[in-house]
Amino acid sequence: MSLDAELSALAAQEDLPVDLVWRLLRHPVARRSVALRRRDLTEQLIEEIIELGSARSLAANTSVPADIRARLAEHPEPSVRCGVAASVADEPPGLPARLADDPDSSVRSFLTMNDHLPPELPARLASDPEPSVRSSIIQYWRDAPDWVRRALLTDADPNIRRASVSAYVPPAADSWR
Numbered sequence: 001m002s003l004d005a006e007l008s009a010l011a012a013q014e015d016l017p018v019d020l021v022w023r024l025l026r027h028p029v030a031r032r033s034v035a036l037r038r039r040d041l042t043e044q045l046i047e048e049i050i051e052l053g054s055a056r057s058l059a060a061n062t063s064v065p066a067d068i069r070a071r072l073a074e075h076p077e078p079s080v081r082c083g084v085a086a087s088v089a090d091e092p093p094g095l096p097a098r099l100a101d102d103p104d105s106s107v108r109s110f111l112t113m114n115d116h117l118p119p120e121l122p123a124r125l126a127s128d129p130e131p132s133v134r135s136s137i138i139q140y141w142r143d144a145p146d147w148v149r150r151a152l153l154t155d156a157d158p159n160i161r162r163a164s165v166s167a168y169v170p171p172a173a174d175s176w177r
Contacts, residue, residue: 008033039063059083082110105130112136
């Protein structure tokens with residue numbers, strides 16, 4: 001096992017003393033593991049993780065307090081907002097809807113991967129102007145309602161139509177047998 005892997009595993013241990021967690025923040029791989037996996041992050045640890053440049057990993061941690069998650073959703077780097085989009089529940093209220101309006105299509109695409117969205121958000125994203133977002137809906141929302149499937153099956157983009165057929169139309173029975 002490599003040193004990076006060992007430090008990463010150590011950083012994720014729940015019973016690790018806080019002084020060791022602080023020391024592990026100096027190692028980039030361990031810091032990412034702390035930011036992503038730990039559920040016991042204090043406000044001071046969170047601020048240090050952000051200061052050290054691991055906001056992206058922190059954004060994907062579902063245990064981050066709502067006020068920090070809201071702050072990360074406003075981060076100037078789309079990759080940080082993507083982390084929030086993929087992991088956010090409706091805490092703080094309305095945050096997923098705000099992310100559905102993000103100007104960067106990658107953030108909206110990451111939002112389609114989120115299992116905690118109310119059904120109206122994926123339905124709204126199914127008509128997103130960016131084909132990559134609609135394609136992500138097809139990939140991650142296999143049980144979309146019929147009206148959403150029909151819209152994607154008749155999309156103006158031939159790639160979206162093709163992906164929709166693959167995802168939503170059952171294969172024809174072998175009638176020649």
